[in-house]
Amino acid sequence: MGFWSIRLFRIFGIRLEVHLTFHLLWILFALFGWQQAGWPGVFWFITFLFLIFVCVVLHELGHSLTARMYGINVPRILLLPFGGMAQFERIPRNPWQEIVISAAGPAVNFALAALLLLAVRSPSGILVETFPMGWTALVNALILLNLVMGVFNLLPIFPMDGGRIFRAALALRLSYLRATTIATNVAKVLAVTGIVLALFKFEVLLPALLFAFIYFGGHMEHKMVQRRENMTGVFVGDLTRKHYPTLRADQPMEEAARLLELFGYDEIIVMENGVPLGYLPAREVRRATRKNHLRDNVALHARTRFSVLQSGWPLDPFLEMIAQNPQRLYPVYSFGNLIGVLDTKNLENLITTHRLRQRDLGRPGGDDIPL
């Protein structure tokens, strides 16, 4: 999301980012305030939006700090116009942990509502019909907002908090994939119901968009879980390739350009004394060609910050890293020896092929294939 989000600051070591579309809300709120009461209205609504923003961040911090308690790292919180999203390094596979983490967000909203209620001590004034601009109205609006946010997030529509709790509760009994499939299907039915109700009964567009957003969010996450599940039991060594393009560190870039032209490689491993020194992306070779740097040693242009893998490692925990790194070829070691590379292009095809092969080999040959 690099381009579309703006980094604000770090809070408890978590990067807080705001999606650019979030800023549309400032304009919308200001316009609405202006319509209501001119400049004081603008001031009131902008303050209100800022406080909504604070509540959303606190909600996400509820999830994040609880996740961290279980040793799950949370690199960033992203704020979208529809709400926040805490990005976990991994999703807890222990159902009880997922239940506690998911409940922690709405719990923050209920706690905030309770605190604010204590502060104003006028529960009768919660519902604000018109907006008399003032502090009490602001606090009342915030109480209402937190109650709505808490309740709405608890709807059992995966991947909303309530849906996650539902999935985790199912996962206590069923397999993780099965639980996710059921939770996603229920969520799709509920989200479509929500869209239809919003559009045709209440004739409001925004909640309909929100439900559509949730529908696709659930769909994507289900796909991801499927992919993950497909990957359990696959090890780095299973997909390692013995042959791969290499160059010595002291060879000229000219040689890299020639290899690229002949074989169309995307990346070349640069070796020094039989050990990988780094990798050379095709992009870098083309740049060197443009800038007439073809006489340079390849070592000069190689990326020397790179990751290596061990053949005995399960693949699953590294997928996130692989997806985020620019590196494509990962040197693979086994007991200290370089045995090949993992080529992450078409990784999914590789895995499927491996799966099929595994299945064919795993089946006792006599069954249906006469040898």
Ligand SMILES: [Zn+2]
């Ligand atoms: Zn939440």
